[in-house]
Amino acid sequence: MKFRKIAILGAGLLGASFAFAAKSCGLCGRISAWSRSESTREKCSRLPNIFDTVRSEPEEAAEDADLTVICVPTENIPELAAKIAPSLKEGSLVTDVGSVKGKICRLCSESVGAFGARFVGSHPMAGSEKIGIDFADEKLFNFRPCFVTPLSESDECAAAAVSEAWRALGMRVYTVSPQLHDAIVARVSHLPHLAATLVCDVAADFDMNLLPYSGPGFRDTTRVASGSPQIWESIVADNRDEILSALGDFSSRLGALIGAIKSGDKGGVSSALKKAKAFRDKL
Numbered sequence: 001m002k003f004r005k006i007a008i009l010g011a012g013l014l015g016a017s018f019a020f021a022a023k024s025c026g027l028c029g030r031i032s033a034w035s036r037s038e039s040t041r042e043k044c045s046r047l048p049n050i051f052d053t054v055r056s057e058p059e060e061a062a063e064d065a066d067l068t069v070i071c072v073p074t075e076n077i078p079e080l081a082a083k084i085a086p087s088l089k090e091g092s093l094v095t096d097v098g099s100v101k102g103k104i105c106r107l108c109s110e111s112v113g114a115f116g117a118r119f120v121g122s123h124p125m126a127g128s129e130k131i132g133i134d135f136a137d138e139k140l141f142n143f144r145p146c147f148v149t150p151l152s153e154s155d156e157c158a159a160a161a162v163s164e165a166w167r168a169l170g171m172r173v174y175t176v177s178p179q180l181h182d183a184i185v186a187r188v189s190h191l192p193h194l195a196a197t198l199v200c201d202v203a204a205d206f207d208m209n210l211l212p213y214s215g216p217g218f219r220d221t222t223r224v225a226s227g228s229p230q231i232w233e234s235i236v237a238d239n240r241d242e243i244l245s246a247l248g249d250f251s252s253r254l255g256a257l258i259g260a261i262k263s264g265d266k267g268g269v270s271s272a273l274k275k276a277k278a279f280r281d282k283l
Contacts, residue, residue, distance in 0.1 A: 001164050003028040007065035009058050011035045011044050011051075014124065015071030016136035021169045024138045031255045034061035034271055035133075036072070043133050059087040067165065068117075070096040070108075075234040078107035079121065082145050090116035095162050099185060100238040101149045101178035108238060109151055118158040121149040121178060124171060124187070131228055139170075146171035147185075149178045186242035190235060191250060194243070196225040 004030040012035070015152045019031050030052040033044045035123065044051040055061040055079070062068045062084040070077050077098050094112050098104050098121070105121040120229045126144040146166045150159040163173045200222050203210045236243060253272075260268030 001168065002026060003066040003165075005030045005032060005065045005067075007031075007068040008033045008051075008071060009084070009153055010066060010071035011040050011133050012071060013131050013133070013135050014127065015069065015252060016044075016050075016133040017069070017126075017138065017140040018069055018097075018169070020136055020138035021141055023050050023210065025168050025170075027165060027168045028067070032061040032065065034058045035054045040133055046165075058228045058240060059084050063100070064089055066092055067162075068094045070094065071235050072099075073231050074098040074100050074104065074238050077104050079107040079113070082111040085112045086089055086118065087113045088112060088115055088117040092117045092191065093158055093161055093166075095122040097122060097245075098257065099127070099189065100237055101147070103152055105149055106179040107112060109154065115129045118155050120154055120159045120162045121147075121181075122166065123147040123149070123181060123188070124163060125185075126168065127227075141166070142170040146173050147181045148173055148175045149176065149181045151178065154230075158255045182239050183245075186239055186246040187249075190239060190243050191246040193224045194236075195250070196222045200225045204232045 006019075006022055007230065008019050011019065011033045013033075015033070019033065022028050025206050031050060032053045032055060033041070033051045034046065034055045041056065044054045048153065053061070058080060066160050068084065068088065070080055072080055072258075076116070077096050083094075084094075087158060094108065094117055096104060096108065099124060101121045105119070108119040108121070124141055124144065124146040126141050126146075133174065133279065148159060148163045148166065150156075162173065166173050203214075203218075257269065257272055259265070260272070
């Protein structure tokens with residue numbers, strides 16, 4: 001599969017990495033980019049081997065594209081999709097990289113579908129605590145999982161084409177409903193981030209600086225807490241129900257562990273540790 005033109009709307013870490021990888025693997029002939037940030041647009045302009053055109057308006061970048069990839073914070077995706085919809089080529093594909101899918105897939109499918117384009121949601125699990133085009137990497141997606149989340153009424157050919165695009169970039173693609181996606185990522189992405197946040201909060205509020213004494217375990221456990229607070233505020237708000245469900249499960253298990261430690265129940269503590277190790281060792 002090869003697209004004549006791909007539009008990247010939001011040339012940050014994921015958007016720019018998509019462009020780098022797409023050009024490297026021959027997924028497309030031309031790439032048009034837009035970013036809200038003027039400095040990012042300037043950086044794109046200095047990469048003419050990657051970005052053939054850089055536009056100041058998203059509608060201009062998306063015009064005549066065969067595939068448009070929306071790479072902005074989750075709270076801005078539906079609004080941007082609606083804004084570019086009248087400029088989209090009939091039958092063209094639109095996808096996104098948002099980490100919450102239920103509301104996004106419904107609203108974006110309606111807005112772009114009204115103008116004859118086809119939206120299929122995506123979520124490449126390849127993010128980082130680092131953000132911005134300066135950290136773009138054409139190998140960012142290699143061997144990472146990617147969700148493709150069509151609605152029940154979505155065009156099957158469109159979903160297949162979006163899946164093939166991600167596979168071309170080296171990803172392992174899983175097709176699930178938007179609702180199942182949100183339940184999964186609440187537990188394997190959003191809950192870990194919030195847990196890392198609280199670990200940092202506890203250490204930060206100790207009455208002395210603990211950072212000089214921290215080792216690789218603390219760094220590994222809390223790495224994701226360095227992610228953009230603005231992005232994560234949006235994610236938590238958009239996936240509120242599933243995150244609360246995951247936090248409820250976490251809270252009940254934490255309560256059980258606290259109880260076992262208080263009562264000196266070595267078996268209870270050991271059981272939790274062994275179950276966790278067996279699960280983690282499968283990664």
